[in-house]
Amino acid sequence: MLVRRLLATFALLAPALSACQSRPPALTDADRNAIRAVVANFDKGVLAGDWPAVVSVYAEDGILLPPNAPAVQGRAAIQNFFTGLPKITAFKQSVVEIEAQGNLAYPRGTYEMTMMPPAAKAPLNDRGKVLAVWRKQPNGSWLVLRVMWNSDLPIAR
Numbered sequence: 001m002l003v004r005r006l007l008a009t010f011a012l013l014a015p016a017l018s019a020c021q022s023r024p025p026a027l028t029d030a031d032r033n034a035i036r037a038v039v040a041n042f043d044k045g046v047l048a049g050d051w052p053a054v055v056s057v058y059a060e061d062g063i064l065l066p067p068n069a070p071a072v073q074g075r076a077a078i079q080n081f082f083t084g085l086p087k088i089t090a091f092k093q094s095v096v097e098i099e100a101q102g103n104l105a106y107p108r109g110t111y112e113m114t115m116m117p118p119a120a121k122a123p124l125n126d127r128g129k130v131l132a133v134w135r136k137q138p139n140g141s142w143l144v145l146r147v148m149w150n151s152d153l154p155i156a157r
Contacts, residue, residue: 027100065148090114103136
């Protein structure tokens with residue numbers, strides 16, 4: 001009988017005790033604006049071919065998950081990846097939404113770009129979607145941990 005009472009008491013108190021635990025702070029408007037500002041500066045860096053500036057938004061252990069290619073891990077490898085791209089003549093991202101949990105944010109967006117491969121007779125246009133994981137740093141800034149994107153256009157045959 002005593003065991004049943006203890007179990008019943010615990011069953012009643014457990015939800016109340018778990019509700020008292022502190023929850024991670026919600027993503028603020030300042031956080032959302034900071035992420036959007038970094039994305040805008042990233043776009044400018046891409047257009048300028050300023051790969052060190054572009055790569056600076058990634059965590060040291062950041063990982064790119066590009067379409068039709070292996071994962072690219074670490075800032076040095078990410079810079080090599082970007083340096084190897086054809087000339088990008090137009091690039092724009094739009095952040096559609098930003099969700100968060102604790103010190104992680106998950107922006108989802110779209111991109112449009114035009115690049116001119118060296119042997120191409122005409123520019124290549126692409127548009128698609130992007131999903132990233134960002135981590136808030138102790139100083140309040142945000143860095144990209146993981147990012148993946150893919151085209152909305154059908155594969156050329």
